[in-house]
Amino acid sequence: MLIKFPITYDRIFLHFFDIHFLELKGVNKEAKSIKQNIEYECRMATRFAILAANEVLVPAASFFESEVCHRIISEFEELYSFGIIHLVGGGTSLFEYIDDKLTQYASSSHQAKRYHAHQKRLHSHPPFLTRNNSASYDISKGWLDGAENGIFDKLAQGSKFHLPANFKNKWIKAPENLGGQAFIMPHIEPLLFESAAPPTLLNRISGIINEEYFKSFTSEFSSGVLTELCYLAANHLIPSYGPNLPYKDILNELRKNNLIQQIHSATAAELMQMKTNAIFQQSLSAAISRYEERTANIIMEISQTSEDFTAAKIGIITALPKEFAAVCAVLGCGAPISVPGSGAGRRYSFARIQNREGKEHVVAVTFLTDMGNNSAALRAQLLKTHCVNVQHIIMTGIAGAVPNPSKVSDHVRLGDIVVSNREGVIQYDFNKEHLDKIEHRNPPRPPSASLLEAVQLLQSQELLGQRPWDEYIDRAVHKLGEKWQRPSNDKDILKIGLDTIEEVKHPNDAERKAGYPRIFLGPIASANILLKNPVKRDYLRDTFGVKAVEMEGAGIADATWNSEIGYLVIRGTCDYCNSDKGDDWQLYASVIAASYTRAIIEAMPA
Amino acid sequence: MMNESMKKQRIVICGSMAFYNDMVQQSRMLKKEGIDTVIPESDDPFLLSISEESFQDVKLNASMRHLRKIRDHEKTYGILVINKDKHGIRDYIGPNTFAEIAVALAHYKKIYLFQGMPAFYQDELRAWNVICLDNDISKLVNAYKKDMGNWIEEQQLELFDGLF
Numbered sequence: 098m099l100i101k102f103p104i105t106y107d108r109i110f111l112h113f114f115d116i117h118f119l120e121l122k123g124v125n126k127e128a129k130s131i132k133q134n135i136e137y138e139c140r141m142a143t144r145f146a147i148l149a150a151n152e153v154l155v156p157a158a159s160f161f162e163s164e165v166c167h168r169i170i171s172e173f174e175e176l177y178s179f180g181i182i183h184l185v186g187g188g189t190s191l192f193e194y195i196d197d198k199l200t201q202y203a204s205s206s207h208q209a210k211r212y213h214a215h216q217k218r219l220h221s222h223p224p225f226l227t228r229n230n231s232a233s234y235d236i237s238k239g240w241l242d243g244a245e246n247g248i249f250d251k252l253a254q255g256s257k258f259h260l261p262a263n264f265k266n267k268w269i270k271a272p273e274n275l276g277g278q279a280f281i282m283p284h285i286e287p288l289l290f291e292s293a294a295p296p297t298l299l300n301r302i303s304g305i306i307n308e309e310y311f312k313s314f315t316s317e318f319s320s321g322v323l324t325e326l327c328y329l330a331a332n333h334l335i336p337s338y339g340p341n342l343p344y345k346d347i348l349n350e351l352r353k354n355n356l357i358q359q360i361h362s363a364t365a366a367e368l369m370q371m372k373t374n375a376i377f378q379q380s381l382s383a384a385i386s387r388y389e390e391r392t393a394n395i396i397m398e399i400s401q402t403s404e405d406f407t408a409a410k411i412g413i414i415t416a417l418p419k420e421f422a423a424v425c426a427v428l429g430c431g432a433p434i435s436v437p438g439s440g441a442g443r444r445y446s447f448a449r450i451q452n453r454e455g456k457e458h459v460v461a462v463t464f465l466t467d468m469g470n471n472s473a474a475l476r477a478q479l480l481k482t483h484c485v486n487v488q489h490i491i492m493t494g495i496a497g498a499v500p501n502p503s504k505v506s507d508h509v510r511l512g513d514i515v516v517s518n519r520e521g522v523i524q525y526d527f528n529k530e531h532l533d534k535i536e537h538r539n540p541p542r543p544p545s546a547s548l549l550e551a552v553q554l555l556q557s558q559e560l561l562g563q564r565p566w567d568e569y570i571d572r573a574v575h576k577l578g579e580k581w582q583r584p585s586n587d588k589d590i591l592k593i594g595l596d597t598i599e600e601v602k603h604p605n606d607a608e609r610k611a612g613y614p615r616i617f618l619g620p621i622a623s624a625n626i627l628l629k630n631p632v633k634r635d636y637l638r639d640t641f642g643v644k645a646v647e648m649e650g651a652g653i654a655d656a657t658w659n660s661e662i663g664y665l666v667i668r669g670t671c672d673y674c675n676s677d678k679g680d681d682w683q684l685y686a687s688v689i690a691a692s693y694t695r696a697i698i699e700a701m702p703a
Numbered sequence: 704m705m706n707e708s709m710k711k712q713r714i715v716i717c718g719s720m721a722f723y724n725d726m727v728q729q730s731r732m733l734k735k736e737g738i739d740t741v742i743p744e745s746d747d748p749f750l751l752s753i754s755e756e757s758f759q760d761v762k763l764n765a766s767m768r769h770l771r772k773i774r775d776h777e778k779t780y781g782i783l784v785i786n787k788d789k790h791g792i793r794d795y796i797g798p799n800t801f802a803e804i805a806v807a808l809a810h811y812k813k814i815y816l817f818q819g820m821p822a823f824y825q826d827e828l829r830a831w832n833v834i835c836l837d838n839d840i841s842k843l844v845n846a847y848k849k850d851m852g853n854w855i856e857e858q859q860l861e862l863f864d865g866l867f
Contacts, residue, residue, distance in 0.1 A: 123723070133748060134748055295838060296838045297837070300787060330721035332788040332791075358752040
């Protein structure tokens with residue numbers, strides 16, 4: 098076994114101190130054995146985090162609301178000035194944080210009493226780290242995303258109970274109806290149920306709130322969490338955005354080296370000295386190796402048996418972070434999950450999308466570490482390996498538009514959508530080069546029939562005036578914010594000419610719906626070239642009939658051809674492949690491509 | 704139908720330690736109904752720091768004691784498995800608990816799952832006639848009282864048989 102010294106984690110978030118989480122575990126119950134075991138686990142997990150991480154993050158709410166948390170964290174008072182432990186919360190200072198909290202709870206509540214008490218004597222606490230995100234906002238967002246993405250099926254999954262009538266409406270209105278109260282189960286329950294609800298349902302809803310709450314912190318601070326807890330294991334996964342500390346494995350390794358008691362009784366100063374202790378480092382390394390080996394096996398099992406990895410029949414690959422963000426927002430993806438192993442290309446977010454027949458598609462969404470066809474081909478191959486049942490891969494993102502002002506039906510403008518047709522992708526750097534000429538040798542790679550059939554279905558519906566993607570665009574822009582809005586038409590400037598550059602007036606197009614993209618079907622040019630050459634662009638248009646130019650489609654087409662599965666390229670246009678190429682349209686182009694992708698998925702039979 | 708050697712019997716509660724609080728709660732509920740229960744021994748936190756060898760002995764002995772309680776021919780009526788959701792897995796049953804269910808099956812004990820049927824083991828558990836309570840402990844209470852009632856009735860009839 099390879100021992101690496103010293104092992105340090107950047108940030109570990111102590112999720113388990115949350116008062117509602119601890120209550121579920123029975124910390125307030127009179128059974129002494131439960132309280133004793135829970136407090137022991139909390140204490141040891143905190144000590145492991147301090148030993149292994151550069152920074153330990155504690156939600157300020159836990160510190161003030163939970164006696165157990167306050168007691169255990171206070172054992173490390175002498176470390177407060179070193180910045181090893183931080184309280185995290187909203188507001189510019191702890192005073193502001195507490196003032197804000199007091200508005201969220203009834204004055205008779207346990208929480209309000211605790212905040213009042215601390216407000217009076219706020220003298221000793223770990224330094225406060227201000228959050229940019231709001232946990233309440235993030236929980237509400239996750240809550241509403243869930244409503245769009247099959248949360249109601251998941252809640253009742255495998256159970257005999259049914260959701261009450263009008264449950265979906267109540268769910269959607271709940272964040273607003275909270276009226277500024279904290280997003281916690283005691284406040285949510287009466288908004289959803291008029292009479293007693295099934296306990297399993299309540300537990301699952303509580304799990305959703307907790308999961309979104311923890312995710313709000315771990316995603317903002319890119320932190321890992323304690324996993325493999327025993328008494329403190331959660332009913333849901335704890336979303337993590339950094340390496341995790343496996344509690345039970347560490348405990349087992351420390352026991353072998355007779356270190357448990359030493360760590361349990363160490364003072365704060367002694368604990369700091371132990372951080373570099375060779376035996377501790379060996380134990381930690383062995384525990385992590387064991388954990389990684391086991392989770393790798395679990396993932397291998399998961400890829401054969403579990404819901405998301407095996408159920409995913411559609412994969413989406415994006416190139417840029419903005420494209421990935423747009424797809425996740427439009428599809429309502431869950432937190433990214435990493436497949437254990439080494440190297441890049443192991444992260445997935447999953448979404449569940451109901452098709453028009455009411456059946457569910459599980460979609461695996463991922464992104465490239467870098468642009469280009471080589472990366473794209475490699476990533477498509479990895480996606481197929483990790484999600485063995487994937488049958489279709491969609492490349493979704495932005496591209497250069499190929500305009501044709503002299504032919505309005507082919508005139509692709511900024512903020513339009515181009516979908517690869519049966520001619521697929523034209524790899525225009527796949528050439529034989531002679532002294533006097535270049536011979537294009539791009540191999541034919543048509544998209545799959547079933548994906549093209551979905552495109553045809555959407556086309557026919559558009560003729561009937563139905564454009565479901567427009568609604569997704571509106572919703573996504575609303576959700577993501579102003580920056581993602583469609584730029585005004587005066588920012589869609591097309592220039593022609595090389596020596597004398599002049600602006601070309603866009604032809605009138607009766608087929609366009611004002612403020613929304615026009616959909617074009619056609620071949621898409623692809624190469625490892627960032628094209629800023631309008632002459633070449635027009636050459637590609639005149640030679641191959643291409644409607645957009647990008648850098649990944651050919652790699653996806655080759656990889657899917659090799660794996661004998663289908664592909665489709667969906668691109669939102671953001672520039673004209675010329676020297677004016679800018680970023681103004683990129684966010685909006687990402688959103689429209691993602692929205693049309695969702696419409697395609699909904700049009701696919703399950 | 705109970706056999707002659709049966710006396711008032713107990714329920715042995717099983718499940719992951721993550722559900723320890725639920726085990727205690729359900730044990731109290733059953734006791735209120737007059738049903739005796741046994742729950743797994745919780746770890747004494749200070750035993751966690753003993754030597755590896757001693758720790759494994761302690762764990763083995765605790766497991767053996769619990770398995771003996773499950774298979775006890777006279778004292779045990781059946782097992783109640785607390786199988787709530789864990790780590791996002793619906794109706795979670797871990798490997799230890801699955802082994803305990805198998806022991807209960809091999810000794811003809813009734814097997815109740817507190818929540819639903821876990822997808823992972825559903826073929827086996829259905830074949831083993833495992834009963835899902837879907838959080839409704841009254842199903843277990845009613846079945847228990849019916850069986851115990853029958854047994855008491857039989858005992859009383861036997862007494863009368865002796866008189867006539």
